[in-house]
Amino acid sequence: MEVSLLFKIGAVGILVSVLCQILKHSQREELAFLTSLAGLILVLFWILPYIYDLFRTIQELFAL
Amino acid sequence: MEVVKIVMLGMTGVLLGLFLKGTRPEYSVYLSLAAGILIFFYMADKLSYLFSSVIKIQEYLPLDVKYLTTLLKIIGVTYIGQFSSGICKDAGYGSIGAQIEIFAKLYIMVLSMPVLLALMEAIHGFLS
Numbered sequence: 001m002e003v004s005l006l007f008k009i010g011a012v013g014i015l016v017s018v019l020c021q022i023l024k025h026s027q028r029e030e031l032a033f034l035t036s037l038a039g040l041i042l043v044l045f046w047i048l049p050y051i052y053d054l055f056r057t058i059q060e061l062f063a064l
Numbered sequence: 065m066e067v068v069k070i071v072m073l074g075m076t077g078v079l080l081g082l083f084l085k086g087t088r089p090e091y092s093v094y095l096s097l098a099a100g101i102l103i104f105f106y107m108a109d110k111l112s113y114l115f116s117s118v119i120k121i122q123e124y125l126p127l128d129v130k131y132l133t134t135l136l137k138i139i140g141v142t143y144i145g146q147f148s149s150g151i152c153k154d155a156g157y158g159s160i161g162a163q164i165e166i167f168a169k170l171y172i173m174v175l176s177m178p179v180l181l182a183l184m185e186a187i188h189g190f191l192s
Contacts, residue, residue: 002073005098005102006076007076043094051097054104057104058143061140062140064137
């Protein structure tokens with residue numbers, strides 16, 4: 001799960017940008033907006049446990 | 065070696081981020097956040113080893129544990145402040161990053177004030 005997280009985020013980014021281009025050219029702006037929003041939320045759900053782990057480790061490591 | 069792995073991780077994060085900065089800038093912020101967090105997890109076990117050895121050293125010296133925990137807190141506040149303000153600056157929001165840094169410095173001063181007061185009392189004791 002170390003480097004693959006970066007590759008997954010990159011893959012979602014590329015996918016969403018391609019999808020948005022396609023949807024924009026077929027005159028469906030709102031769908032393009034929705035797909036980019038969905039991509040963002042998906043990546044957020046991947047990263048959220050990592051952020052939580054980061055702050056928990058910092059608190060217990062530095063006795064904050 | 066461990067350092068090479070960290071450098072590779074950082075480089076992939078930078079390259080992917082650059083690639084996505086043109087079309088999807090928000091993903092480059094996610095990438096820098098993810099790379100920073102992954103690098104921190106490599107640091108975490110080394111840091112815990114360092115801190116346990118510092119505590120072992122501290123047992124030989126007649127030092128108060130309170131000052132050591134204050135030192136640890138200051139290091140932690142510095143690290144998290146630097147990490148988050150760097151990410152804010154990367155995303156283009158320099159002012160928010162500067163605010164975070166100012167608050168971190170303020171908090172460090174608050175943390176170090178009791179140590180300063182103890183020093184003052186010690187000096188006062190010597191003089192009078």
